[in-house]
Amino acid sequence: MELTNGTTRRAHVLMVCVPFPGHVAPFTQLLYHLSCHENLKVTVMGHKARNAEMIKLYEKGEFKGLDIHFETIFADPPVYPSDPKFPIRAALCADQMFVEFEPIRRRLVAEKDNVGAPTSIICDMFLWFTKDAADEMGVPWYPFFSTSQWFGYCAYIGDELARRNFHPHHSEEKDQRIDITGLEFAYVHDIPSEVLEFPEFYAKVTDRSFRATGILCNTAYELEGSAGTLMATKALVQRSGKKNLKGEEAQIIPVGPIAQIPGFGVQYSLRDQPYECLKWLNAHTEKSVLYIAFGSLGNIVPEVFHELALGLEAGGVPFLWALKLTPAQKEELLPEGFLERIQSSGMGFIESGWAPQTQILMHPAVGGFLSHCGWNSTLESLCAGVPMITWPLSADQPMNARFLVDVKKVAVTVLSGSADESVVTHDDISKAIKRLFGDEEGKQIAKNSLELKKLLASLVAEGGSTYKALRYFIQDLVMV
Structure with missing residues (x-):
């Protein structure tokens, strides 16, 4: 990309992560894919513990060839005391991160025309507010859904689930199959309750996702098969009528399965002792x-x-x-x-x-x-x-x-x-x-x-659908 002063801008990806290990792992694998491209800069913003893990990998020689920088800007996530089985709620964590990100947003917007400014943002699925920063900067924005796609789909249609009283614990129909396209394989009592517990939060996630450049999903059409949730998500985005900065529909980008299994991702360990x-x-x-x-x-x-x-x-x-x-x-x-x-x-x-x-x-x-x-x-x-x-x-x-x-x-x-x-x-x-x-x-x-x-x-082998989707996506990132 050439700036108004004639300077050529280098591709710079800003990645913003939540502290959940299960969400950071796919981000880490994505770094390995990005490291295959020269002249690409990446900045990772996250929490202390998760950043420390990535930094340790980097210091061990991982992500070779990638110009990578780390910024620790978020505090430890709040605990959800009413549920000892699952003590961290995404909505509460994201609300705290929203406040902590605000001075970063102001800085990014003020520096958006600098030669080293980010040219795209990849964020965790829950960090809806980074879309607002991306819009102000005029750069592509990609939420990364590291969960299964049916979780994202339930988040998108939370208002319909609430209207039909499809609460997994309280609905009279909790033992019935869900008669909604893309979720027919599951029962009402399988629905993730938090999409109903935090409706305002998931409405923001949905609105921004539908206006994304592309929605990254850790799955594949072939993996889901007859479940068909990716197809249903694509249709839902189309029906919403919402457009991104380019005036286009958000693209569904299935980049999975991403896993720490040879052939599906890089296997790494943060611990070197024998097991x-x-x-x-x-x-x-x-x-x-x-x-x-x-x-x-x-x-x-x-x-x-x-x-x-x-x-x-x-x-x-x-x-x-x-x-x-x-x-x-x-x-x-x-x-x-x-x-x-x-x-x-x-x-x-x-x-x-x-x-x-x-x-x-x-x-x-x-x-x-x-x-x-x-x-x-x-x-x-x-x-x-x-x-x-x-x-x-x-x-x-x-x-x-x-x-x-x-x-x-x-x-x-x-x-x-x-x-x-x-x-x-x-x-x-x-x-x-x-x-x-x-x-x-x-x-x-x-x-x-x-x-x-x-x-x-x-799917992940050369010529497979995931292989192609990942490469097309990364090509878009580097062609600024």
Whole structure:
């Protein structure tokens, strides 16, 4: 781009992130894609802890060739005390970040004609206010939906969900399928409740997204298949009649699956020490071990630890459990003698520190993943070809789980018809384990998982739809 003084402007991407690890991970992978292009500058604005992780990777030699800068401008996110299972709400975090971003917005607008000013903005899906800054600067704006697309779609149609009283916990129709195009695969009780709890916030997210240059989605049309939520989103944007700065409709840009799995993204680690859990896996036969993890933010309620431990024992297969509890908490929450029994028998391994999840999922001994079904964990499991046992907690997780079980048929569930994880018993858990590992249903699910992995690999390979979408998108970024 040539400025009025004849100076040529260099492409400069401003990336603004939220502090949620599951949202930062796709941003980090996007940096690897951007690093393939010379003469491109990137500035990452975020929180201290997440920026520190990216900086550590950069100092280790990652993102080679990329002129990257980091600005830590946001404070720690507020806690949502009424929900100990999911203590950070996107709406409250974004509201705080809006205030903290205001002096940055004024600076960016004042400097918009400088030769080094940003030429485009990529932000987390929740940071609607950065669209206003982009408009004032006259640059393209791209929200990045790192969740599943059905979460974004529910956010877009929150007013309709509210009008029809489709509240996942209170609606009389909560056990009915959703009769809305793009969501027919799910039930009313699967709807993420926060899109109804914070309607004004999600209305702002929707308005800005519909006026974006492009909406980045960590999925693909082929991955969603009969769920069809991307197609429904595209139609919704068209019906809205809203236009971006160029007077055009927002483009839907499916760039997924992005995951820390070789072939689908760069595998990296912020920790260099050897992992005892991987050594433990080395002693087990192929596809014999169940891996259990519930993500970086979501937590099962304390009463459930006891039932889960008993269910794992009764399931009869070796298990690796990522469980960040202190010795005192383990003593209090786990069944008496549980740790001693699994250690003496070699049946189980408790990883109390940081678990290298993608390395675990790629290990040949792992034959199943009991998960909360966060979208990152879901994609990592699908890209590794590992079938799942679903135990969703909140946000988009119930819909993700429904998609895995009912649409793609690569998982079984522990919920046994209930949407409340607090009523899951050890019998529910052991039955789910035996279904996945012990009968013909499990064999078919494993086969489906491998077939889906092959499909997803074809999308990111040269010539695939994701491969093309990413390259067209990055080409637009650098052609300023």
